[in-house]
Amino acid sequence: MLTVNDLSIKFKTANGLFDAVKGISFSLGKGETIGIVGESGSGKSVTSLALMCLLDKSNSTISGKVMLDDISIFDLHEDEMRAVRGNRMAMIFQEPMTSLNPVLTCGFQVMEAIQLHLGLSKADARALTIQLFKEVQLPRPEAIFDSYPHQLSGGQKQRVMIAMALSCDPDILIADEPTTALDVTVQKTIIDLLIKLKEERGMSLIFISHDLGVVNQIADRVLVMYKGQIVEQAPTKTIFKDPQHSYTKGLLACRPSVKYHLKRLPAIADFMNNDASIGNIREAYNYPKKEITERKEKLYSQQPLVQVKDLSTWFPVSSGIFGQSKKMVKAVNGVSFDVYPSETLGLVGESGCGKTTLGRSILRLIEPTAGSINFEGNDLRSLNKTDLRNIRSNIQIIFQDPYSSLNPGLTIGESIMEPLQVHNLYNNNTQRKQKVLELLDRVNLLPEHFNRYPHEFSGGQRQRIVIARALALQPKFIICDESVSALDVSVQAQVLNLIRDLQQEFNLTYIFISHDLSVIKHISDRMMVMNKGEIVEIGDPDDIYNYPKEEYTKRLIGAIPGF
Helix, strand or coil, rough: EEEEEEEEEEEEECCEEEEEEEEEEEECCCCCCEEEEECCCCCHHHHHHHHHCCCCCEEEECCCCECCCCCEEHCCCCHHHHHCCCCEEEEEEECCHCCCCCCCHHHHHHHHHHHHCCCCCCHHHHHHHHHHHHHHCCHHHHHHHCCHHHHHHHHHHHHHHHHHCCCCCCCEEEEECCCCCCCCCHHHHHHHHHHHHHHHHEEEEEEEEEHHHHHHHCCCCCEEEEEEEEEEEEEHHHHHHCCCHHHHHHHHHHCCCCCEEEEECCHHHHCCCCCHHHHHHHCCECCHHHHHHHHHHHHHHCCEEEEEEEEEEEEEEEECCCCEEEEHHHHHHEEEEEEECCCCCEEECCCCCCHHHHHHHHHHCCCCEEEEEECEEEEEEHCCCCHHHHHHHEEEEEECCCHHCCCCCCCHHHHHHHHHHHCCCCCCCCHHHHHHHHHHHHHHHHHHHHHCHHHCCCHHHHHHHEEEEEEEHCEEEEEEEEECCCCCCCHHHHHHHHHHHHHHHHEEEEEEECEEEEEEEHHHCEEEEEECCCEEEEEEEEHHCCCCCHHHHHHHHHHCCCC
């Protein structure tokens, strides 16, 4: 159905032409699903945009041939291509929040596409939109029709984008990272939905992802892209059983696995620098059971560093005529646990379960409603602002989105130096700058990065920057809030290794928050499972994974992408 032959894409830059895609060729059969896998910058998304003729021609040069049946895509005029988009080929873009217009209702945006392509009346377009919302299993389709994007969850916004892409019944659907940063349970429902819709409609599907585990759930065949080239393509089972290229082996090995105990995760470089097998690399990084047991005996023979008792954080959601609260959302409801010095306590659960609210409540970034938080003998809830500010040098947080937590008007050097100035550490800015340079080096960034701004860095580099900022005050306790959720699996592995290395070097204590149980199982000494504001299980990660008590926990485990 679709044939791509010798596709090359170049972009104009200040330093000349950049080769983003270098002569790739592949085909897509009717009813087939191919997965395109690779790290950010490998050329996956650029390839998909080229297939849809959505690249800016003033800034790019495209060569090669793309045939849709007997139609040469690159020879079409814009009006002819507009007829192909939607009707023959449709696309689900990577980030639904930025793809949907924030000032238009979700229903209107899908209706608009239907009326443009199919010429239906407003009433018929509305009826078809609601039918599509039902087909993609959105709850309360009529209500969501009149809702704005910000009123929906990430998974619901993704379903709206799928409904829009399906509205003209395309032959080929391109899904560009449609599950990135979603909960593993929501991710699984989106994948199951795409499989169901593909089979019912007889579509062909191009599924783009950085995660081979996700692709394994949906693809018939896999293309592995690296630096703009296809380095390996084969049936999915072959890729997973017998990967040939070193890069493919690295992608397979760097995702945390529930089957192994590793001191550190393999990285792409471990495979690119030699021809090692996945088994040999994992053996080299094996974490012996005896060492794990000895570590835990030492950890839990200590007095707790942090003690949380009956902590609740409730939010009013509506008020009566005279302003009285009518209903409370119990985001955190009567939670109790201890954290021991140098421990990593994992906290896992779906979006909306209360994980982030709990983390921020412990630091009093959100004021709790009830309960106590004890840190080194200090009741944090009883401290005034001055005393709390003084103790904050010992308790830090790494926020979920590093870009939004960095001031875009400050260089990263200034951002990391700022807490040193606020807490009046070191004698002058010259000494503070030297400390910042040491921190940058420790998180594998370069001295010249000091004077660059946040937008000049990749996601993984920004994550390292906020880790350096959290370390600046030499804290004892850090809460890591979804600090790897939106990263490529290869970058995620590097950041998880860094977090563990820093713990050993500085005797750090972590609460590590994630929706991904495989990440939590890898990084944690103990783990807590949170659901609807309450801790429903707490204990050894192996015990919870192998013998879960709650149906909710079983569902989280069942949603882990496996291979």
